[in-house]
Amino acid sequence: MRSLLLAVLAAYVVAAIHSVLAFINKRRSLLRVSDLALAAGFVLHTAALIADWVVDGHYPLFFPRETLSFLAWTLVAAYALVLYRYRARALGSFTLPLVCLLTFVALLVRSGSDATKATGLSATWLFPIHTTLLFFAYAAFFVVFVASVMYLLQERELKLKTFGAVFHRLPSLTTVNEIATTSAVTGLTLLTVGIVTGMLWSSARDGRVWHNDPKEIFAALTWSLYFLLIVYRSTARWRGRRAAWMGVAGFALVLCTFFGARLMGGYHVFG
Amino acid sequence: MSIVLIGVNHKSAPVEVRELLAFSDQACTEGLRNLIDGEILREGLIVSTCNRVEIVTAMADGQSREGTDRVTNFLSDSRKLPLKLFDRHLYNHTDADAVMHLFRVASSLDSMVVGEPQVLGQVRRAYSLALEAGTAGRVLNRLIHHTFRVAKRVRSETGIAANAVSLSYMAVELGKKIFDSLAGQTVMLVGAGEMAELSARHLVNGGASRLLIANRNEDAARRLVQEFGGEVVDFNHMAPHLAQADFVICSTGADEYVVTEALVREALGQRRNRPACFIDMSVPRNVDPAIGKMPNMFLFDIDDLEAVVTSNIREREREAERAELIVQSEVMQFQQSLRAMDIGPAMGALRHKLQEIARTELGRQRARLGELTPEQEAAIEALLVSTVNKISHPVLTQMRRSFEASDAETLQSLRDVFGIDE
Numbered sequence: 001m002r003s004l005l006l007a008v009l010a011a012y013v014v015a016a017i018h019s020v021l022a023f024i025n026k027r028r029s030l031l032r033v034s035d036l037a038l039a040a041g042f043v044l045h046t047a048a049l050i051a052d053w054v055v056d057g058h059y060p061l062f063f064p065r066e067t068l069s070f071l072a073w074t075l076v077a078a079y080a081l082v083l084y085r086y087r088a089r090a091l092g093s094f095t096l097p098l099v100c101l102l103t104f105v106a107l108l109v110r111s112g113s114d115a116t117k118a119t120g121l122s123a124t125w126l127f128p129i130h131t132t133l134l135f136f137a138y139a140a141f142f143v144v145f146v147a148s149v150m151y152l153l154q155e156r157e158l159k160l161k162t163f164g165a166v167f168h169r170l171p172s173l174t175t176v177n178e179i180a181t182t183s184a185v186t187g188l189t190l191l192t193v194g195i196v197t198g199m200l201w202s203s204a205r206d207g208r209v210w211h212n213d214p215k216e217i218f219a220a221l222t223w224s225l226y227f228l229l230i231v232y233r234s235t236a237r238w239r240g241r242r243a244a245w246m247g248v249a250g251f252a253l254v255l256c257t258f259f260g261a262r263l264m265g266g267y268h269v270f271g
Numbered sequence: 272m273s274i275v276l277i278g279v280n281h282k283s284a285p286v287e288v289r290e291l292l293a294f295s296d297q298a299c300t301e302g303l304r305n306l307i308d309g310e311i312l313r314e315g316l317i318v319s320t321c322n323r324v325e326i327v328t329a330m331a332d333g334q335s336r337e338g339t340d341r342v343t344n345f346l347s348d349s350r351k352l353p354l355k356l357f358d359r360h361l362y363n364h365t366d367a368d369a370v371m372h373l374f375r376v377a378s379s380l381d382s383m384v385v386g387e388p389q390v391l392g393q394v395r396r397a398y399s400l401a402l403e404a405g406t407a408g409r410v411l412n413r414l415i416h417h418t419f420r421v422a423k424r425v426r427s428e429t430g431i432a433a434n435a436v437s438l439s440y441m442a443v444e445l446g447k448k449i450f451d452s453l454a455g456q457t458v459m460l461v462g463a464g465e466m467a468e469l470s471a472r473h474l475v476n477g478g479a480s481r482l483l484i485a486n487r488n489e490d491a492a493r494r495l496v497q498e499f500g501g502e503v504v505d506f507n508h509m510a511p512h513l514a515q516a517d518f519v520i521c522s523t524g525a526d527e528y529v530v531t532e533a534l535v536r537e538a539l540g541q542r543r544n545r546p547a548c549f550i551d552m553s554v555p556r557n558v559d560p561a562i563g564k565m566p567n568m569f570l571f572d573i574d575d576l577e578a579v580v581t582s583n584i585r586e587r588e589r590e591a592e593r594a595e596l597i598v599q600s601e602v603m604q605f606q607q608s609l610r611a612m613d614i615g616p617a618m619g620a621l622r623h624k625l626q627e628i629a630r631t632e633l634g635r636q637r638a639r640l641g642e643l644t645p646e647q648e649a650a651i652e653a654l655l656v657s658t659v660n661k662i663s664h665p666v667l668t669q670m671r672r673s674f675e676a677s678d679a680e681t682l683q684s685l686r687d688v689f690g691i692d693e
Contacts, residue, residue: 027428028428029428158445159563163582167582172447173546240567241566
């Protein structure tokens with residue numbers, strides 16, 4: 001499905017370039033192109049994932065290539081949702097370049113060799129659900145991260161009264177704050193259900209729910225941090241800056257969870 | 272025909288001169304009827320606003336010198352103002368320059384405050400007056416419609432009108448950066464100075480739902496309440512009201528801090544860390560600057576507002592550069608369409624003349640062809656017409672080409688060869 005993924009990449013690159021240019025030049029006419037290209041890319045991408053699933057015979061979320069491609073796909077979905085709900089265009093200028101990068105790397109990485117193992121693992125339906133939920137949680141946390149960065153940039157401009165280029169281009173503090181809060185709640189819900197399905201799958205497989213492996217530890221830390229973030233936000237003790245910094249720190253943990261296991265080894269290394 | 276624009280604006284003439292030259296609506300239509308004679312001055316319209324008086328005319332080719340003199344004399348006669356008093360303030364643009372100038376005016380690139388929206392309405396008004404006077408014809412209709420298109424394009428494709436540039440509107444602008452929308456927000460006025468009143472007006476018009484007014488002199492506060500609605504609150508016990516206010520606009524004549532840090536700290540607990548925006552319009556300042564350092568509190572004094580205004584003006588100027596490019600390309604397009612329009616009748620006349628020859632010849636020879644079915648008859652006519660068209664096609668193409676190259680000589684000789692005069 002390389003050629004299909006190439007077409008996906010092309011569409012995403014067009015969308016990203018137009019989105020960034022629209023952000024810089026504030027030209028609304030470019031956004032239409034960006035939206036159309038993104039929609040086309042997303043449809044093709046969905047088709048590519050389904051094709052992978054049918055051709056390779058396992059859920060397309062196992063080998064590095066599939067993982068990256070799937071992650072890009074969830075990011076686009078998350079961005080589309082935020083766009084639909086909040087019209088926060090600026091988010092695209094941060095998200096879409098990353099989507100392009102992920103898709104590009106996915107194209108470079110060789111597809112996995114040990115297909116039987118993948119087929120075996122995804123035979124039980126719990127495993128694909130576990131991974132899918134977690135990937136959507138990652139995407140939600142990425143949105144929290146970007147919204148938090150936007151909050152910090154915007155707040156800085158307002159406090160220092162510099163009113164530079166960023167000031168005219170970012171959405172209001174309330175909007176980014178809302179995006180961050182909603183995404184954090186969504187992300188935490190997905191993470192919780194994802195972890196629980198993982199535990200169920202694991203206990204069905206070898207009777208243990210906890211293996212003390214790095215990925216699990218980081219996931220637990222991530223979970224606690226976002227839980228705290230939401231609790232603090234809802235009790236209104238931490239709002240604004242502090243919550244935003246927490247959103248940034250949380251994403252660092254997410255990255256550790258995502259890459260950490262690969263570097264440190266453990267139960268969660270399959271491919 | 273050539274388009275000539277003559278006039279004064281806020282850059283070329285002081286207000287003393289502009290006000291003497293200004294036209295009322297009625298003076299516009301009457302003046303246009305006198306000015307446009309249909310010979311040398313074929314079409315005309317007058318744009319008269321507080322910043323400009325401009326007369327746009329379409330003149331017969333080769334008569335622009337005479338036409339220009341007539342327009343300046345008309346200005347002098349109708350305004351009863353000796354020419355030497357305003358002659359040196361006049362500018363005079365012809366064809367592409369005139370079109371460019373009008374496009375820039377309507378797009379608000381030539382305004383005192385770049386991007387202000389009124390000028391387009393004023394141009395529209397000038398056009399409807401010209402229509403009323405019956406002095407807008409083929410050329411001006413096309414020019415004005417193109418002008419509206421350019422203005423719309425500039426407005427939608429650039430941000431020249433995007434950011435506020437007035438001090439009192441800044442509260443709304445900053446509020447939108449913090450709260451997104453003003454709907455449902457509470458505004459509190461501390462002191463009832465003129466600037467604060469103006470800002471409050473903008474905020475209420477922008478959708479703010481509640482207005483609290485605290486003033487030392489409660490009578491003045493009540494007067495404002497009568498105008499805007501809202502409620503008067505106790506100036507000496509502000510803390511509970513501050514807790515409710517999302518916007519606090521302060522302008523009292525006091526020479527110490529009226530909104531103190533202690534007062535806001537007290538309010539902060541009740542606000543549950545919801546953000547608030549303080550705007551201090553007074554000199555000396557009435558809001559303790561320390562408040563701006565507290566989390567989720569945003570404080571802007573008069574200098575900060577000036578800074579945003581400056582930044583917005585700079586932003587508009589950057590956008591204006593892009594708008595100029597749009598205008599330039601549109602001027603080129605308009606010139607092209609105008610040229611195509613001018614040659615249209617000549618080309619039509621040529622085609623018509625040749626086809627007429629074919630039809631007359633057919634009529635002359637028709638009797639010799641004997642009995643024909645209607646289809647056969649139609650076929651013969653179609654054959655002749657298409658032969659004529661095939662032959663005239665390269666001629667028409669050449670006409671258009673020399674027209675676009677402004678090659679008047681070739682054009683004239685082609686006209687002469689086929690004997691067509693407009």
